Amino acid sequence: MKTCLVVDDSKVIRKVARHILETLDFEVREAGDGREALDSCMAAAPDVILLDWNMPVMSGMDFLRALKDSGIAHKPKVVFCTTENGMAYIRAAIEAGADEYVMKPFDRETLESKLQIVGVA
Amino acid sequence: MNMIAALLEQRTGQQIAANRAWRIETALKPLLRMRGLETLDDLVAQLMMSRTGELGDMVVDALLNQETSFFRDSAVLDMVADAAGALQEEAGTRRLRIWSAGCSTGQEPYSLAMLFDERKIMTCSSPPEIVATDISPAALARARSGRYSQFEIQRGLSVRRMMQWFEGGEGDWAANPELTRKVQFRQHNLAGDPPPPGRFDIVLCRNVLLYFSGALRKAVFDRLAQAVRPGGVLVLGAGETVIGQTDLFAPSERFRGFYNLAEAVAPGARSALG
Numbered sequence: 001m002k003t004c005l006v007v008d009d010s011k012v013i014r015k016v017a018r019h020i021l022e023t024l025d026f027e028v029r030e031a032g033d034g035r036e037a038l039d040s041c042m043a044a045a046p047d048v049i050l051l052d053w054n055m056p057v058m059s060g061m062d063f064l065r066a067l068k069d070s071g072i073a074h075k076p077k078v079v080f081c082t083t084e085n086g087m088a089y090i091r092a093a094i095e096a097g098a099d100e101y102v103m104k105p106f107d108r109e110t111l112e113s114k115l116q117i118v119g120v121a
Numbered sequence: 122m123n124m125i126a127a128l129l130e131q132r133t134g135q136q137i138a139a140n141r142a143w144r145i146e147t148a149l150k151p152l153l154r155m156r157g158l159e160t161l162d163d164l165v166a167q168l169m170m171s172r173t174g175e176l177g178d179m180v181v182d183a184l185l186n187q188e189t190s191f192f193r194d195s196a197v198l199d200m201v202a203d204a205a206g207a208l209q210e211e212a213g214t215r216r217l218r219i220w221s222a223g224c225s226t227g228q229e230p231y232s233l234a235m236l237f238d239e240r241k242i243m244t245c246s247s248p249p250e251i252v253a254t255d256i257s258p259a260a261l262a263r264a265r266s267g268r269y270s271q272f273e274i275q276r277g278l279s280v281r282r283m284m285q286w287f288e289g290g291e292g293d294w295a296a297n298p299e300l301t302r303k304v305q306f307r308q309h310n311l312a313g314d315p316p317p318p319g320r321f322d323i324v325l326c327r328n329v330l331l332y333f334s335g336a337l338r339k340a341v342f343d344r345l346a347q348a349v350r351p352g353g354v355l356v357l358g359a360g361e362t363v364i365g366q367t368d369l370f371a372p373s374e375r376f377r378g379f380y381n382l383a384e385a386v387a388p389g390a391r392s393a394l395g
Binding site: 085087090091094100101102103106107109110113114116117 | 276281
């Protein structure tokens with residue numbers, strides 16, 4: 001079973017994402033900000049991370065940079081999942097190392113198609 | 122309800138199964154609201170009094186199943202690109218011709234155009250000619266505009282392709298002219314019109330025939346057989362087949378999952394290429 005770490009400061013989004021991911025046969029872990037997510041990755045790297053942009057403590061972009069510098073051997077795929085839907089944000093995320101980008105709101109088909117594109121579904 | 126289903130079948134050949142009749146009311150709700158009508162009976166009454174046929178067009182447009190997405194069944198599109206690559210190599214300087222029949226709002230032909238570009242499938246500097254048809258003027262207008270909502274753009278389309286081929290953001294995305302000029306859109310009724318002129322190397326008719334009656338499906342296969350070039354292929358949707366439906370096509374030995382013209386229709390074409 002593949003593992004997905006959902007990183008979002010919104011409980012509602014984490015709950016919705018968890019529900020969709022579990023129907024896609026993922027084991028789901030949750031983190032409320034980038035710092036928690038980094039700790040979770042250091043403990044055990046997931047296969048894929050669903051990452052919000054704006055979060056307290058550590059933002060999605062800061063997390064992405066920290067993950068790059070962390071020295072984790074097995075780098076998870078990173079799918080940004082955010083309300084930031086301008087091309088400038090998207091380019092910045094991809095240049096920073098994200099593999100895919102989902103603009104909120106999303107549905108099951110969209111998420112599934114993005115997970116297929118990064119090769120984890 | 123029966124009259125509305127009959128109108129759809131008469132205009133497009135599409136049937137609404139009894140267990141899908143609920144869809145009629147759901148699909149027509151926005152039209153009822155727009156016309157200030159309360160019930161389907163009111164709509165039927167207006168349809169009967171209408172002289173221009175414009176309301177009938179709107180009803181048909183609303184009822185057509187236009188479900189589609191970029192790179193729908195992406196493995197199949199990869200196989201189409203494989204076939205296109207092989208056929209283009211054999212065609213030499215002749216430009217390959219592709220027909221996307223029942224293209225709805227254009228995601229299938231645009232996906233093909235992107236794939237062909239990535240794979241550099243072309244003769245000299247020309248990529249394959251892609252003709253995309255649909256019965257719905259509204260769907261075609263959207264396809265030609267190349268404009269998609271945030272919801273549509275991210276379903277099936279990778280972010281890298283989106284960045285390469287689309288512009289915009291903040292909810293509305295537009296295909297750039299480099300992509301839109303790769304596809305020619307035309308109105309065409311599969312249920313009654315002859316195929317677009319000329320023969321095609323690849324004809325895609327996915328998830329359309331399943332809405333047709335057996336008799337109409339056979340008639341459509343007759344017309345598709347006129348459109349496929351000997352040695353070319355027909356691509357159907359998952360769960361659709363020619364087997365038991367027509368003798369004009371047979372499973373392709375060369376391109377698995379696709380269909381060639383049967384030996385009797387194009388003698389030598391299958392064995393020569395198989």
